[in-house]
Amino acid sequence: PGEIKKVSMAVIKRLPKYYKCLGNLLKNNVERVSSQDLSKILGFTASQIRQDLNNFGEFGQQGYGYNVLQLYTEISKILGLNTLHKMVLVGAGNLGQALANYSEFRTHGFDIIAIFDTNPNLIGRKINNTPIYSVEDMEYFINENDVDIAILTVPKDKTEKVVEVLSKTCIRGIWNFTPAEITTDDDTDDIIVENVHLIDSLFTLSYRINEDKLQERLLKQKRKIFP
């Protein structure tokens, strides 16, 4: 594996799929895999796969395929999964509680070490063993504990205020579930924001279940115009 070049976002977005697939292969004691095999499992073309993986150095060998463990390890490094990430969750409502109860994050090295809220009925309680503290203590806690990532599940109109506080901390990434757009001004310049919109995924699903009908309609229209 040679030096890592700047890789496009499209490739980065496919990496978790490679990572999961290689993890499954490892579990099944598969030592090597060809781009054709990966193509059958993942549904990308073999040439796409070779191109994607070429970004990270020379893993494949003609006639041998890829060494599964080596590729898995390298991708985990690229995704930063070989280090433990400390996270806090801000807003312990419906969505926040669901995320805090999901233990898989920890399995992958993303550890929610504290939850912050303003609701006195929640402060002092625990979710999935993680304590809920007052948001007033958030700035101090994050800096004291070198937290990397903040998960934002507060109401939209509270987001700006929370981000203002976060920008005074050592937080490096915000996983933003709120509909609020987080603008990166001078203060928050070095904070990376990743937005999650479940509704986008639902729209895609909607498009896909309507796709056939859409094709039919287009065909009918064409027949009308060109009988």
Ligand code: NAI
């Ligand atoms: P919720 O009202 O159940 O929970 C919000 C929590 O934030 C409450 O516990 C509240 O006490 C707390 N809170 C309010 N101000 C705060 C502050 N300044 N600091 C810390 N905590 C504070 O709301 P729900 O349903 O859990 O939604 C949370 C957010 O997630 C909303 O912005 C909602 O629009 C968004 N959402 C996003 C989805 C997505 O796909 N990205 C899906 C569902 C909700």
